[in-house]
Amino acid sequence: MKNTRWSNLALIGLATLASSAFAAHSINGQVRLDAQFPTTKLVSGADQSPQNHYFGLSRARLDFSGEIAPQWGYFVRLDAPAAQMGVSIESHPALDTSVSQAYATWSGMDNMHLHIGKTPGPFFSADEYAYKPYIGSDNDDNGAIGVIFQRNGDNPGVSVDGTMGMVGYSLGAWKGSNEPKFVLDGSSVESEADTHSLRFGYGARVALSPMNAAGSAVGIGLGFAQRPVNEVIEGVIGFNNQQDFTVDACGVFGALQMNAAYFYEKVGGMVADTNDSEITDTGFAVDGKSTGYYGEVGYLLIGDGYRYDASKGVIAGVNLHEGQGGLELVVRAGVERYENISAYNMRETNLNDEAKTAGTQYRVEDTSWSVHANYYMNANTILKAQYESTNHKVDDFSGSLKTSATATDPKKTTELRLRAQYSF
Numbered sequence: 001m002k003n004t005r006w007s008n009l010a011l012i013g014l015a016t017l018a019s020s021a022f023a024a025h026s027i028n029g030q031v032r033l034d035a036q037f038p039t040t041k042l043v044s045g046a047d048q049s050p051q052n053h054y055f056g057l058s059r060a061r062l063d064f065s066g067e068i069a070p071q072w073g074y075f076v077r078l079d080a081p082a083a084q085m086g087v088s089i090e091s092h093p094a095l096d097t098s099v100s101q102a103y104a105t106w107s108g109m110d111n112m113h114l115h116i117g118k119t120p121g122p123f124f125s126a127d128e129y130a131y132k133p134y135i136g137s138d139n140d141d142n143g144a145i146g147v148i149f150q151r152n153g154d155n156p157g158v159s160v161d162g163t164m165g166m167v168g169y170s171l172g173a174w175k176g177s178n179e180p181k182f183v184l185d186g187s188s189v190e191s192e193a194d195t196h197s198l199r200f201g202y203g204a205r206v207a208l209s210p211m212n213a214a215g216s217a218v219g220i221g222l223g224f225a226q227r228p229v230n231e232v233i234e235g236v237i238g239f240n241n242q243q244d245f246t247v248d249a250c251g252v253f254g255a256l257q258m259n260a261a262y263f264y265e266k267v268g269g270m271v272a273d274t275n276d277s278e279i280t281d282t283g284f285a286v287d288g289k290s291t292g293y294y295g296e297v298g299y300l301l302i303g304d305g306y307r308y309d310a311s312k313g314v315i316a317g318v319n320l321h322e323g324q325g326g327l328e329l330v331v332r333a334g335v336e337r338y339e340n341i342s343a344y345n346m347r348e349t350n351l352n353d354e355a356k357t358a359g360t361q362y363r364v365e366d367t368s369w370s371v372h373a374n375y376y377m378n379a380n381t382i383l384k385a386q387y388e389s390t391n392h393k394v395d396d397f398s399g400s401l402k403t404s405a406t407a408t409d410p411k412k413t414t415e416l417r418l419r420a421q422y423s424f
Contacts, residue, residue, distance in 0.1 A: 146294025
């Protein structure tokens with residue numbers, strides 16, 4: 001373990017030296033300190049004893065970028081996993097830093113960039129591109145109200161992005177999970193024997209900016225992705241792929257910003273023994289489906305308006321007032337609904353008697369709202385405070401969604417989140 005840590009520290013040092021060897025190099029980074037205080041109200045009316053209060057380092061990141069040759073550049077990102085405060089230096093996860101991104105970029109054509117390597121894209125959701133006035137759940141940038149799927153992750157692949165007039169685009173393909181897909185082996189669902197089989201994902205996003213003037217802008221985006229997954233229910237039903245679709249819109253009008261989005265996801269590629277009564281009578285033996293949507297409004301009490309990125313059709317950040325920083329208030333509300341395998345993953349539901357009823361499908365729903373106050377001390381330092389409330393509902397197996405009848409199930413969750421963030 002010590003050798004691994006020293007190897008990672010050496011890797012950081014080599015990346016620093018390598019970046020210095022190239023022309024026009026730059027080094028940037030970000031450090032975040034988070035605190036989260038959740039409270040869960042159970043169906044019984046009792047407050048659940050909080051088990052996941054958090055205070056600690058949620059991000060430690062270094063970015064290296066520069067030119068390799070004319071029209072060619074490079075980017076390397078080093079990330080340390082989230083670490084709770086109070087752990088000893090000997091076991092501190094920051095010493096287990098990993099290379100989350102490493103790719104080369106070719107810019108030989110006007111308004112187009114080709115990325116090859118361990119890339120973050122292509123991004124197909126506005127929430128992956130836009131500035132983030134919220135603090136995501138579980139230290140996750142995309143764990144926001146109404147967002148039902150997470151970012152693609154940093155995988156080996158190729159992507160292209162650019163602009164054509166008022167249209168921005170991003171598309172590409174990447175290597176998916178290292179886990180083999182599920183196959184039917186006799187009467188049971190097993191992992192494919194060939195663990196080295198390649199599995200690819202692909203996706204694209206198109207953004208339109210019909211209005212983009214000084215202080216005012218409007219953006220509309222469409223995104224799609226297909227990617228391999230490895231989802232299984234109690235070893236009897238497996239799912240191999242996932243499709244995501246999103247449409248979003250945003251507007252900037254001086255000190256006011258508004259944005260909204262709709263998400264749809266399907267988990268398919270089901271593998272199951274259709275001759276087994278245990279399977280045929282299970283409501284989970286169908287594709288999983290999820291939908292989510294949110295609306296958000298923000299206003300700058302102090303600041304010079306919002307920045308807009310026409311190449312991606314999203315709000316890119318805040319313009320600070322010289323000598324005063326910025327103060328922002330944001331309100332967000334949204335709904336997330338999950339069915340079948342997707343609901344099973346959300347609640348870790350067992351294959352109980354109700355769910356095994358022929359034709360029955362299982363659903364859960366979360367309805368949330370949040371308020372945010374963000375103080376921008378300067379271009380590098382942000383202090384954030386957020387209060388979020390979520391009501392939980394489940395399927396009563398009669399076609400209605402209502403609060404669970406199980407006394408120990410969650411009925412409502414509230415959470416206070418705080419963040420101090422420094423970027424350089």
